[in-house]
Amino acid sequence: MADPKKLAIKDFVYELPEERIAKFPLPERDQSRLLLYQKGQITDHTFTDLPALLPPHTLLVFNDTRVVQARLLLQKETGGLVEIFCLEPVAPHREVQLAMQQTGHSTWKCLVGNNKRWKSGPVRLYFEGGMLQAEREAQQEGHFLIRFTWEPAELTFAEVLERCGRLPLPPYLNRDLTPDDHTRYQTIYANQKGAVAAPTAGLHFTDRVLAALASQSIATAYLTLHVGAGTFKPVKSDTMETHEMHAEQLYISKRILERLLQQQGKPVIPVGTTSMRSLESIFWLGAKVLQQPELPPQELHVSQWQAYESINPPSATEALQALLDYMDRQRVDHLHASTQIIIAPGYTFRMCQGLVTNFHQPESTLLLLVSALIGENWRNVYRHALAHDYRFLSYGDSSLLLP
Template sequence: MKTSDFNFHLPEHLLAEHPSEHRDEAKLMVLNRKDQTIEHKLFKDVVDYFDEHDLFIFNNTKVFPARLYGNKEKTGAKIEVFLLRELDKETRVWDVLVDPARKIRIGNKLFFTEDESLVAEVIDNTTSRGRTLRFLYDGSYEEFRAKLKELGETPLPKYIKREVEPEDAERYQTIYAKIEGAVAAPTAGLHFSKHLMKRLEIKGIDFAEITLHVGLGTFNPIEVEDLSKHKMESEEAIIDQKNADIINKAVEEQRRVCAVGTTTMRALETSVSSNKKIGPYHGWTNKFIFPPHDFGVANAMITNFHTPKSTLLMMIAAFAGKDFVMHAYEEAIKNEYKFYSYGDAMLIL
């Protein structure tokens, strides 16, 4: 498989700038792999495709307000700082991206408040835009994290050109988000409302949760034509024994097991053993899933519509079949489905 095999023309107006008015009323395209059929529904209809004791597996990661704006010492130039990951809790050292990067060198200081209560010093270069910062703040760790949240902005994807709006803080977060650590939302989960979750529960559908802290690397463009040479950035994944047991029971009973999102699927495929069992897992994964791939746990999945030549599209093609998925994307464009983070959804059975 080559990167160019996953190219298609995506009209710019189909990139969703806003979420649907109600979470569970986005469009839903249903792909049946066995029958090779496509149906057009609303997301709230997803409940009709599952029975008692079928299982939904959710990614409970929580997005933190990772985008900060500071000013460079002396010049006062405005610098965007995108928090990627905390490297050392004690010394408050973080990996970040900075923009514009050409102005930021080792030794520079950035000021985030007028009273200079929060300052960061650049201590290393990691990539062309990547830097390592040590934050200087006279307060406890809890107060420091509270200050980051106060100053931070919801990290909407760069393709969204509008200003961040107050409701984005709530809508760019799943309703079941619990464990903070993501810099991008697990977007398939954004379509679940409290009402829909209650309907699933009443029908007797089971739930399990895993954690995969979504990083920006998921969205990095592939720079090589040979997919086997692409390297994914690592993301932290956590599966505890309780949820592993729930997942294994559903697999053993041959229930429908639905991975909600590509991030959930990546965590499952990282931790599954050769005998199709999930074990407890806490580590980092850079697993890149592309055709052909033998999936070990989920036999259904929910996902959004992805951009051309993206690693996310390649995972979907591995699960549903490349030709079927590319045909479905043609149908999605023809029927004006919205793409990407705030876009519409696909259920693959």
């Protein structure tokens, strides 16, 4: 078995010409192309073919996070602009769902553009019927703590972002926002506000495709992982051992755990790498509470290397049941956890039997995840996609990977 800590990211490189990056979405979501990789064979399809290509009795798992308008352009008293990009909440709530409902004030970890020109004092942004003010509280490694206050104070932070924020498009699109992006950079089932990047594998789904899934008796379920800006974080270290994975917030309902338990022995296929990371993290959280039944809820966290350091892990059934029992003891029907899981060659999948996903950047942790699932065949898949004019990255085409 490969030691994921010793993996060199330079081994996960391929040539991606700029013109192959899809800068804009197609006119119709479900008319994107779909590459099927199954048992070493590659065939070409259209995304509307997906329901017929999935194994019988599949449970398809979606991430229902919704992208928030996390980019803010505020003005200094001298008139210059400061760009602030909200990453994650710190106070009074660390939980994204609660922070979005916070009124009056909130402190967030943020990236700040033009910081050197922001000498002192607050910066402000006026919007129809109100004003948002930002002040730097501290500089930390790679980000700032920014305290926001706003008027009218009864507005929630979600409403403030809705009124004056901008949608954060992926940096590699390298273009300005268009009105179309506001609908097209959200999945049609996006529900829980809190992501700063879309779970892009879901962008291809339409009501027509969801109806076809139902007619093929393909079941669906939803969970929430708020995609962080770390999804675009380049791997700068030579080996994975010194690359720190970003943490993301995960919400797990009793309903999805019961559905996954019922599905054991039949295929579970996530839509997108975030759904896959969530499902595999659920397993490792179950393994953790099995060992520590009295674990405090605030310690529900999957560390980067937990999966590789575990000795005699439980079965998926045992892990799921352990989490359900834990919820009963805590008298809750939802769990809030965080995960830094890294899925790389050498990883043993506990919950997932395939993946629906787009085509990812060279030298990215997402490419490591694809390689963990289908091995060195990822090279054949990407070679085929490049040779057959597939479109790459967030607004690009899709693939169904069935190892």
